[in-house]
Amino acid sequence: MTSAIHRTETGVAGCPFHQAAVSPTGCPVSPEAAAFDPFDAPYQLDPAEALRWAREQQPVFYSPRLGYWVVSRYEDVKAVFRDNLLFSPSIALEKLTPAPPEAMKILESHGYAMRRTMVNEDEPDHMERRRLLMEAFLPEHLEKHEAWVRELVRDYMDRFIDKGHVDLVAEMFREIPMTVALRFLGVPEEDAQELRRFSVAHTLNTWGRPSPAQQLQIAEDVGRFWQSAQAILDRMLAEPTGEGWMYDSIRMHAEHPDIVPESYLRSMMMAILVAAHETTAFATTNAFRTLLSHRESWNDICENPALIPSAIEECLRVAGSVVAWRRIATDDTEVGGEKIPKGGRLLIVQASANQDRRHWENPEAFDIYRHNAAEHLTFGYGAHQCMGKNIARMEMRVILDEFVRRLPHMQLVEDQAFEYLPNISFRGATSLWVEWDPAQNPERRTPSVLENPTHFRIGAPVKDDILRRVVVSEVEREAEAVIRVDLVDPHGRELPDWSPGSHIELVSGEWRRCYSLCGTCGDRSRLSIAILREPEGRGGSVHFHDTLEPGDVLHIAGPKNHFPLDEAVPRYTLIAGGIGITPILAMADRLKALGKPYAFHYCGAGRRTMAFLDRVERDHEAALTLHAGDEGCRLDLPRGLAGLSEGEQVYACGPERMLEALEALAVDWPEGTLHVEHFTARSSILDPEHEHAFDARLADSDLTVRVSNDQTLLEALTAAGVDVPSDCCEGLCGTCEVAVAEGDIDHRDLVLSRAERDANDRMMACCSRAKGKRLVLSL
Structure with missing residues (x-):
């Protein structure tokens, strides 16, 4: 994760505003920043809404009326909180209004x-x-x-x-x-x-x-x-x-x-x-x-x-x-691209960060089923x-x-x-x-x-308990061994909006499986998923294929998005293999709606096995290349991706063999070019007989946590009362990433690129471990 903070020399270059008021760095202050007063009604009544303009236009700004730099976005607020040496808490109880x-x-x-x-x-x-x-x-x-x-x-x-x-x-x-x-x-x-x-x-x-x-x-x-x-x-x-x-x-x-x-x-x-x-x-x-x-x-x-x-x-x-x-800056620094001088006072607005669309899906919506609300x-x-x-x-x-x-x-x-x-x-x-x-x-x-009041576990919510009740409205066959399942709210209410790449967890009794959303973004009347029957799998797909009928009551968690589409790049290549069409199709729909240029490769064993083929050909014919194996049209990845343009990004979902081949190709691409979503972890089983215990020292907290051979790092941190966001617990989503200051990491996730692993400065707490006896974490 790239830090939002950099030490720098105080300067005024690149100031975007030209007003009479200036900040302590000499940079002109924008009219919105000059007018900001936290004691005015808008901030007092709804601080997040009052700072919406800042989150979108000027995430860090100097307020002349307050004499503070105001920080409004999630990652910037979090970064300031994390570095309590560069950003001293010594003014937290300082009187805002000097006493006579x-x-x-x-x-x-x-x-x-x-x-x-x-x-x-x-x-x-x-x-x-x-x-x-x-x-x-x-x-x-x-x-x-x-x-x-x-x-x-x-x-x-x-x-x-x-x-x-x-x-x-x-x-x-x-x-x-x-x-x-x-x-x-x-x-x-x-x-x-x-x-x-x-x-x-x-x-x-x-x-x-x-x-x-x-x-x-x-x-x-x-x-x-x-x-x-x-x-x-x-x-x-x-x-x-x-x-x-x-x-x-x-x-x-x-x-x-x-x-x-x-x-x-x-x-x-x-x-x-x-x-x-x-x-x-x-x-x-x-x-x-x-x-x-x-x-x-x-x-x-x-x-x-x-x-x-x-x-x-x-x-x-x-x-x-x-x-x-x-907080107060103890050195010249930079937050969110804005220079902060030594001695600069910061007002870090959690209420604004808690509604930053860069971190939250549908941030203005109140949703008690939100899977990551505890990250506030x-x-x-x-x-x-x-x-x-x-x-x-x-x-x-x-x-x-x-x-x-x-x-x-x-x-x-x-x-x-x-x-x-x-x-x-x-x-x-x-x-x-x-x-x-x-x-x-x-x-x-x-x-x-x-009688029998609810007993609540002390600490953050148990994510497995955050389940929304839904009803199956339709089950339709989309291809050989593939069904589409439409889900609606039992009371006819709107379901949450979602973005391309999102998925839900479908829960029925003991079965809990993740499926990408493949309906129409913005249609809040239903959520649609596609399920491939896998006889050699873990049993979930077979259960859903054999049992789901309209009227069935199920539960879902999400929507969640660990495979988001960056809408700011100039061009895209989309690659779908088999049932991997589900997130890729939603991305193609979005790019077409935005008028963005994209190439769309859809690979399958044959047309009979390729879900949503009619829809793909109807809506994306101009960008589409079909690769049906039984027609001799297999995708040659090195050849097909040889001409990537500058800034182009590749999004892919499909079988592990295809994703591994793409990751091998991407070694020579600019960092961040390839984005993939895996179906399952290569190995999510912790085998205590082949693991060793290690210590995790938390540098920020001066606490040492022992991770036994039958525990994940995430489990040990949670047991010690340390809140670490998590979701899949299989090394697939990247939610539980923690920064590593010292020690060699045994990476077992499917999130980090080779270059990111080689940097040895972050790990997924749910699956990765220490190679040696000790790690030092920035927690």
Whole structure:
């Protein structure tokens, strides 16, 4: 993966704008950048939409009003998060609006002495402390909290279950995250009231733009918040035998006072309450508003609560509570093609990155079946990724599970106004009114609704659980041993849009197989796949051929696209072998619609075996060359591809022998010319008797993970609580790619080219291993 960041010399060459305002590099500022104000209504109401223009036109720009470089695209935001040396987090808690002297005097009168915390400290201090204090946040230690959280949720719901209407924020969503945070920290409930009153002041004080008069009241509230937190900590320090994360930290302070000094405890006592309370309260509010505004999605999780984890991740993607974060450049550098000088402040907008079409299929659509929603950046990324992410996930899942059981008929109160705390980083409505008919409460008719609640695995969603129900509408024979299967939504709703190269996973009982989509892009009434009957295969194709009939109810995962078409190149050669016609035909359709020049080679044993042949000849006759083996028209690859023009790209799907021959030819082509999609991995079986264990040291996290001989690297990282995106787990898709800083890699994937393998700087965690005893990963 090419980094989006490069160190550079500060300069002004190539500036595309000619306006009066200039950035710190001397480059003129565009009118859109000059007008950008994060405190204006568009950003406050919908930051992703407010920065759509930036994602498309100017992904990194300087905002004179803010004094920050604004970063809007997914890969750039992720790259900045990853490099916490070049992009220091030291300004993350810096007041956006400087305090007047009068406010500073108020803070001093309360003894306010906020110092560095895990959020805003640099290395090596950050990782030394994080390593000592991380244990309580590991998945295996969070399991014990779930039953108590559920009891708490039920207790709050009991207070209003028969009322028929409630402001969920006031009555529940602000209260539960604070109560959970206090218990996790070990703070007694009787000490909580003062903290509840003043925690919101910290948000406005740090990330808001209060007026001078407002600053005085905020300073008073922040000061009293600080004093309350310190009084609680003093009692803990006097009797450090209790249970909870603050008590763990106090004991670590006794053992390692140089790494966990008392000043750190005092700052964290206040900072972690805000982090655990405000963000989870806002995220829960946003999630319920989003789901209730998409009634079909709400109904789907009422019907199938196993979808709750994926629904929560999609809510965090489209309406996360953490909108943006801040970094400062420690050297001259470049982000997204824009020069950033040393000392340049960056506003990295996760909300915008989470809707970047370069990373997400149909980013504006809310889709609880989205397979990669957990790749959102709401929790941050890299060494500073939110430690409490799995606590927040657990709380939100339990709350939602209780509501879909007890109040599935709940609705948003119509025409209510939503207000937000004016700040640049956190977003959540200050109230959320809902209503329902108490006479329709399920527990009045069926008390057992409270029994057997859904148990959710701690951590990111299990991808195998993210399944959409579909109905077979048509099964038609397209060629010898090939059937086309059309799938529709059981309620007649639109299915997701998809792009050429996309596939779905078709699931029926124990059978789960991947098939490329071959219908018409943009037709959201159905999804079409073609299945080749393979008697010598693993049994899935035979099962589907022998059993599928119209009216059958199945499940699918996706659509997903690991074989995307780059629409920006000048010319294309498309090669389909046998059933490999399915993704290639969709690409040909798209290129024809775009008016792009392309050559189309379709190879098969004979016309009788070649699916969609009538459609291919009808729609692509001018570009088509047929290679039917029984007619003596086999494709001579070296000859057929000898005249590739400059910039031309080759897309191919078909039998392994054909793809291997293409890969051999491509050795002499410019890097990135050939794109292939494999049907299956050459070997997806891990044989412990022939493997050796190795250590994977995570450079960014200063953590060493042991990978046993019967584990994949991906499995070991997941077990250690490290979120690594994954999908196929067969080395076919490239989703689980991780960067390698040291060590020799035993590559076993079908994604990387020979040149990429020779570079020895990345690997697929699902299948590839270490040749030796140790790898160092950039994680």
